[in-house]
Amino acid sequence: MKQNIINQIYWGPGYQDGYHFGSRIKIRKNGHVSFDNKLMASGKIIMSWQSKLNYQFSKMVPQLPVLAVGRRYRLYLKGQEKPAGTMITRLIFRNIQGDEIKQLNLEGHDNEFVFPEGTVDYELQLINAGCTHLEFDRIEICTADLPKDVHDDLWLQDPITDYPDKPVHLLVMSAGKRAKRDFPWLKRLAGDLAVQIMLVSWQHRDDVGQDITDLLKENRAYNTHIISCEPRFDRAVIDACNSFPAFQGLVTNRAYLADRPQNIYRYVWRPNVHQLKEAVSEPDWVSLFSVIHAIWGGDQG
Template identity: 30%
Template sequence: MEGEDLLNYVYWGNQPNNNYRYGSAMTVRADQSVQFVNRLMAPGKTLVKWHSAGNYQAQRVVPQLPELLSKQAYQFKAVMKVKPTARVMLRASFYDAQGDVIKEFQAHGNQLTVTCPLEVVSYTVELINLGCWELDFKRLEIADQGTEQNITLPTLSNPIPGQPVSVLLLETRRTSSGIDCNALAKQRFVSNLLPVVIPWQERNDAVDLAKTRIEQAIPDHGRVNLIGTSPTTNALVHQLIDWQPTWHGFTLAPDELPINSRIERYQINYRSDAFWQGAVRLPIMTILQELRDQLGVARPK
């Protein structure tokens, strides 16, 4: 887990023996979230277990967890709702080449910080029951300890009064964010930049999510530029543009949606075949550099 993959997403999954099935009622949704109910499960039992290594030939199990770097600290966070609240525990176990445990970390609740041992060959992560009977589980997030996990909450860094806010709409990939919001905050192309990240699992609620994020960061709305960066976020620009009469939109061509006098198309020099196949490993700085003159804002110094 390195480079621009700052945040990895792991889902419940349906691999053999990775979750507790006795007396359990499970509903797996299209977005890979899981509703799990079992009122008879004893405390201390493992609800679900993920593996970094697998043996497909013998067990039909493939790796579910990303590779970690030795001596690096990581945060594990289970995004879920639990009944009763907090009646769960996360446990991470690290193994050597003989399959023996060399280090184990555990913590009550949905978050756990670990440091990957030097001799590690594989590891597992378990979600353990401490008296809960129902879970609404979305995903397990794995990030560097210094990475802000709550990336969907936008911040407006050093706003310049009197200038419009440029809302950069971004979407995550299925397995990781691939978005460095810290680098975006330091960019020098566009002032008053507000990144709004739409997680893959939240696509169906993208309009309401984007409105909420913008209202949190810009209570008085004012002049806003909405910037689409993908087919999904292009559509979001079209849906949001009429929310406020002072807003203007920019969508990345080709944009097949109906012409709107308050939306401009823009183009970048990028391989369109890879882009339109759904890759969200975006050339974001290239987009900002292309748009800086069109946005009508002063460049930050």
């Protein structure tokens, strides 16, 4: 099964390629950046990222994903410059000798490009075009055929299994910090249950429980079982079920349930942790789906 990947690029501490002369730069714990510089000249580089770095010199790994020659990609910038429309996204493509073979200057926050033949490495730059202030979360790069909602902080993915006459089992989980992805292989665990994933960005700043409730009501998905895939979302699931009793919920054993509501169940949370640069936590999928099938029925397939 094909898995779709959405690469995420952050300003991040340790990236020294930003414009620091007279700039006020504030980086929050969730990676959100506030950039201020009212005296910066147009044409200057606000920030840049490289796909190839000399580790001995920079002590950093490449900041951009590996892309396939000839494939069409979408570049999406999640942020806002002031005044609006005063920033350009520039892509510079180089060959094996380090010579520039193509340059693209992109306006706006949502653009597509084709990765050129002969490219060995590339650079991404944010260029000032009269910008005095920038609120910046991240840049995302994915194949251009993916729907635009993959860039949302709350990404309600296409159903893994779709049974219109059955309750939807909505799995709420964190997106990875470096890449978001879908989970088509969970179909074999879902069996005859209707299953859908809501992926929540680690940068999301709003009330997840209220967002879930609003989204489900908007889609008239009243017959929904909401599952917290990690302790972070226990409170959100409880709040959603309390605000709309037609929902049923499943939270981890780390959740505190004062009055033991009848529409909320608990399970023993067993994470699978893959140690990369940071811990990326997922549930023990086999164990979790065994619990879901035991509570709400269905054949595991």
